[in-house]
Amino acid sequence: MREYFRNTWLGIYTVLVGMKITFKHLFTPAVTIQYPEVKLKLPERERNRLYVNMDDCIGCDQCSRACPVNCIEIETVKSIPGEDLGVTSNGKKKALWVTKFNIDFAKCCYCQLCVFPCPTECIYMTDVFEFSEYNRNDLIYKFATLTEEEAKEKRINFEKFTAEKEAQKTAAAAKLKEDQKTAS
Amino acid sequence: MYEYFYELTGNTILSTLIVAIFPLLNVLIVALIGVYLERKVSARIQDRIGPNRTGPFGLFQTIADFVKMLQKEDATAKDIDSKLYNIAPVLVFTGSFAVYAAIPFSSKLIGSEVEVGLFYVIAISSLVVGGILMAGWASNNKYSLLGAMRSAAQIISYEIPTAIIVLSIVMITGTLSLDKISNMQTAYFWNWNILGGAEFGLTKFLLIPFMIVGFIIIFISTLAEVNRTPFDIPEAESELVAGYFTEYCGMKWAMFMLSEYGNMFAVSAIVSILFFGGYHSPIGYLGNSLGIEWLIPFEQAFWFLAKGWTFILIQIWLRWTLPRLRVDQLMSLCWKYLIPYAFVNLIVIGIILLL
Numbered sequence A: 001m002r003e004y005f006r007n008t009w010l011g012i013y014t015v016l017v018g019m020k021i022t023f024k025h026l027f028t029p030a031v032t033i034q035y036p037e038v039k040l041k042l043p044e045r046e047r048n049r050l051y052v053n054m055d056d057c058i059g060c061d062q063c064s065r066a067c068p069v070n071c072i073e074i075e076t077v078k079s080i081p082g083e084d085l086g087v088t089s090n091g092k093k094k095a096l097w098v099t100k101f102n103i104d105f106a107k108c109c110y111c112q113l114c115v116f117p118c119p120t121e122c123i124y125m126t127d128v129f130e131f132s133e134y135n136r137n138d139l140i141y142k143f144a145t146l147t148e149e150e151a152k153e154k155r156i157n158f159e160k161f162t163a164e165k166e167a168q169k170t171a172a173a174a175k176l177k178e179d180q181k182t183a184s
Numbered sequence B: 001m002y003e004y005f006y007e008l009t010g011n012t013i014l015s016t017l018i019v020a021i022f023p024l025l026n027v028l029i030v031a032l033i034g035v036y037l038e039r040k041v042s043a044r045i046q047d048r049i050g051p052n053r054t055g056p057f058g059l060f061q062t063i064a065d066f067v068k069m070l071q072k073e074d075a076t077a078k079d080i081d082s083k084l085y086n087i088a089p090v091l092v093f094t095g096s097f098a099v100y101a102a103i104p105f106s107s108k109l110i111g112s113e114v115e116v117g118l119f120y121v122i123a124i125s126s127l128v129v130g131g132i133l134m135a136g137w138a139s140n141n142k143y144s145l146l147g148a149m150r151s152a153a154q155i156i157s158y159e160i161p162t163a164i165i166v167l168s169i170v171m172i173t174g175t176l177s178l179d180k181i182s183n184m185q186t187a188y189f190w191n192w193n194i195l196g197g198a199e200f201g202l203t204k205f206l207l208i209p210f211m212i213v214g215f216i217i218i219f220i221s222t223l224a225e226v227n228r229t230p231f232d233i234p235e236a237e238s239e240l241v242a243g244y245f246t247e248y249c250g251m252k253w254a255m256f257m258l259s260e261y262g263n264m265f266a267v268s269a270i271v272s273i274l275f276f277g278g279y280h281s282p283i284g285y286l287g288n289s290l291g292i293e294w295l296i297p298f299e300q301a302f303w304f305l306a307k308g309w310t311f312i313l314i315q316i317w318l319r320w321t322l323p324r325l326r327v328d329q330l331m332s333l334c335w336k337y338l339i340p341y342a343f344v345n346l347i348v349i350g351i352i353l354l355l
């Protein structure tokens, strides 16, 4: 019988305690952050969208090889003598035209493995994380600074150069043969 | 009200329809504001903000939801019993809406001044059980059926303590008419039944503690009858999806929701009529002291709605405080605690009244 009244009392009492707590919370300020208007500061080493500083990129393809999902596509064209591509900020001489540098962020898993092998530290994480698109192809970011025509020009230049070199080589070889013939 | 419109139109059916619009409007408004308040209060209790994008303070959120509901396709499952399936929401809504016929909103706004109003209210609200069982059975879904069975067991069990407390009120007032019960508690708040009724004397003071116990019991059991948390096992979202209306969508689902909020206000109204003076003001009427006769019914309507909303707010507050009861706990609360207490209460009140 005592148990019975104790239960009754406990039931009422605990409900009142709970109601008091919720009543207090009714007037505590909300902890909600109004996201698009208010944003939290991101942590220091956050991993979001990549950025490539093409002024520093030497086209060494190391990032592309490090990527576990192969989402970086790089195409390069060798420069011909006489073309000056400038130097990177840490003093490396550039020797390749980067004609294509695409990163497909639909595939990227933000593992940051591409960042470390870069010899000039020109590929790195930014703090941009809101870049959703309606079309998957819009997620392929093109970083190459050369335009189509320029890239074509460089390619033709290089082909011409190799062809010339090839011609010179064959001419030289032919000359060598002739010389040998006359000598014998 | 009815007489007024009857004189105006001279047509019984038309005037009845016009009078019936007021409670319908009330139910709609209760549902609109109730859902909004529920979201806001729950958000505040959990230290969130709640809806705040649709209109100022998110006020139009429920209206937007309602428009969305209207546009929805009326999708139905293949193996339902379509006759029962279609009747059920109408029946549930009818059950909760018919209660309003006997509820006095003010001395001038009563659907029907029946002498057995209280009896009618208790009887007609049981119609809801039938609707719920139908919905659960016709949906051909395990969750729905489980929810419906639980609901039937719960509503029927909790009707007993409600009825006993109602009986003790009837013993004190000597009438079943809701209007007369309200009128007995007129003028000031010390005439309210929870403070022992209007008759001044020893009985009044002896009655007070038992009336408070009675109020607590009837509040708990009406809460269970309208399936509100902590007694929401029939529609327990986390275990039964949505209970008996799992298979419903669009407007049919909205009917269930509407009847739930209609029920909430109805039981709040009943409790306030039985214990808190119904539509009567606790502090006297402005219309009386200023000598403006026509102001009084409006004041009465205001006080009635204010009392009803107070109880709705308490229900919402409770919902976001307490966890759901288990089925066995639910039954033991009803049969082992509420019913014995209600019986003892009834007997003691009887003895006090004999003094």
Ligand code: SF4
Pocket (backbone or CB within 6 Å): A050, A066, A067, A068, A069, A070, A071, A072, A103, A107, A108, A109, A110, A111, A112, A113, A114, A115
């Ligand atoms: S972050 Fe990882 S997945 Fe993304 S491009 Fe770099 S290496 Fe590839």
Ligand code: SF4
Pocket (backbone or CB within 6 Å): A052, A056, A057, A058, A059, A060, A061, A062, A063, A064, A074, A117, A118, A119, A120, A121, A122, A123
């Ligand atoms: S590793 Fe750095 S320098 Fe090399 S291709 Fe990638 S971005 Fe360019």
